[in-house]
Amino acid sequence: MWEAEKCNLCGECLVRCQYVDFDQDKAVSEIRELMAGRPAEILKECVTCCACNEYCPTGANPFDLINRLQEVHQSLPIPEKMRKFMDAGGTMPSAVIGGDASKPVLSLCVMDPALPPGAVGGRMFDGMTVAKGGEYFCYLGYVHIGMDSPLKAHAQEFIDRLAGLGAREIVFLHADCHAMLNKMPEYGIDVPFKATHLIEYMRDYVKAHPDQVSPLNRRIAYQRPCASRYSPEIEPVLDDLFERIGVERVERTYDRESALCCGGLFSRIYPDRIKPLMAGNLQDAVEHQAEAMVFLCPLCMATLAKGAHAQNLKPIFITQLVRMALGELPFP
Ligand code: SF4
Ligand code: SF4
Numbered sequence: 001m002w003e004a005e006k007c008n009l010c011g012e013c014l015v016r017c018q019y020v021d022f023d024q025d026k027a028v029s030e031i032r033e034l035m036a037g038r039p040a041e042i043l044k045e046c047v048t049c050c051a052c053n054e055y056c057p058t059g060a061n062p063f064d065l066i067n068r069l070q071e072v073h074q075s076l077p078i079p080e081k082m083r084k085f086m087d088a089g090g091t092m093p094s095a096v097i098g099g100d101a102s103k104p105v106l107s108l109c110v111m112d113p114a115l116p117p118g119a120v121g122g123r124m125f126d127g128m129t130v131a132k133g134g135e136y137f138c139y140l141g142y143v144h145i146g147m148d149s150p151l152k153a154h155a156q157e158f159i160d161r162l163a164g165l166g167a168r169e170i171v172f173l174h175a176d177c178h179a180m181l182n183k184m185p186e187y188g189i190d191v192p193f194k195a196t197h198l199i200e201y202m203r204d205y206v207k208a209h210p211d212q213v214s215p216l217n218r219r220i221a222y223q224r225p226c227a228s229r230y231s232p233e234i235e236p237v238l239d240d241l242f243e244r245i246g247v248e249r250v251e252r253t254y255d256r257e258s259a260l261c262c263g264g265l266f267s268r269i270y271p272d273r274i275k276p277l278m279a280g281n282l283q284d285a286v287e288h289q290a291e292a293m294v295f296l297c298p299l300c301m302a303t304l305a306k307g308a309h310a311q312n313l314k315p316i317f318i319t320q321l322v323r324m325a326l327g328e329l330p331f332p
Contacts, residue, residue, distance in 0.1 A: 215246020
């Protein structure tokens with residue numbers, strides 16, 4: 001949620017934005033325009049990577065203001081096909097596959113069709129009840145088509161359907177879902193179950209079962225998804241997980257706070273701006289001697305897998321990687 005009273009007009013958010021080249025004066029003038037509710041230039045330039053929420057040193061959440069105004073001013077030229085794709089999320093067929101009631105439930109959101117082979121299974125996940133499909137769609141993806149209102153409009157329904165599963169704990173495979181959970185306090189909605197990030201769940205598993213882990217001894221580049229900007233507390237947990245499975249996350253240019261959006265949507269809207277950044281993202285991984293590109297978001301993986309392959313970087317979903325360390329899947 002945008003918190004105007006926290007903004008000191010330092011301009012850092014838009015100076016650091018990797019998708020525009022604003023100096024401090026320009027950045028401050030843009031923020032002033034936004035605070036007045038006017039259609040500042042950034043509304044059209046912003047590719048909704050959510051990063052400026054993390055860049056802001058005072059926690060004012062400038063992206064939340066930008067995103068709200070993108071919707072007000074209809075700033076982004078989103079093709080109708082993409083709007084329909086987003087709207088289809090909530091109508092996807094749903095299913096609950098029953099499992100051991102003593103285990104947490106695993107929510108796949110609407111990601112099941114996008115998951116690579118072997119992403120869910122093995123000792124970490126077998127026996128869990130799995131909920132998937134439109135009834136468990138989190139709606140966070142709407143921020144990427146420049147819309148903020150569907151999140152709040154569907155937030156209570158999202159929580160109610162999850163609560164209806166009757167689980168004490170739910171593990172969220174999709175980073176978007178966990179990001180949405182982190183937004184519930186701003187909507188004044190209570191979450192009546194323990195919401196666990198996938199990374200936290202897997203870290204706790206390998207921590208509890210060190211005897212099952214064979215360190216992979218691999219160097220990987222991590223593709224940090226935009227939604228992780230809403231769950232920064234997960235970063236040290238991810239580092240801990242990588243260490244426990246013997247994986248070195250290369251310290252490259254486009255990771256952590258400087259991560260780039262995968263470009264899946266905006267490479268179709270602004271190809272001249274975004275495609276070179278996508279190529280640069282992969283090149284950065286290669287230059288830092290990564291053997292693989294590891295993804296937390298299945299859609300990021302779908303977007304970058306082909307390019308990664310072409311650069312001799314093996315695309316691996318994060319659950320696959322941990323299963324490799326558990327000896328359940330071969331390293332490709
Ligand atoms: S969300 Fe990303 S692209 Fe948009 S203004 Fe913030 S940093 Fe720039
Ligand atoms: S939103 Fe944050 S980073 Fe941006 S100008 Fe205000 S205080 Fe500075």
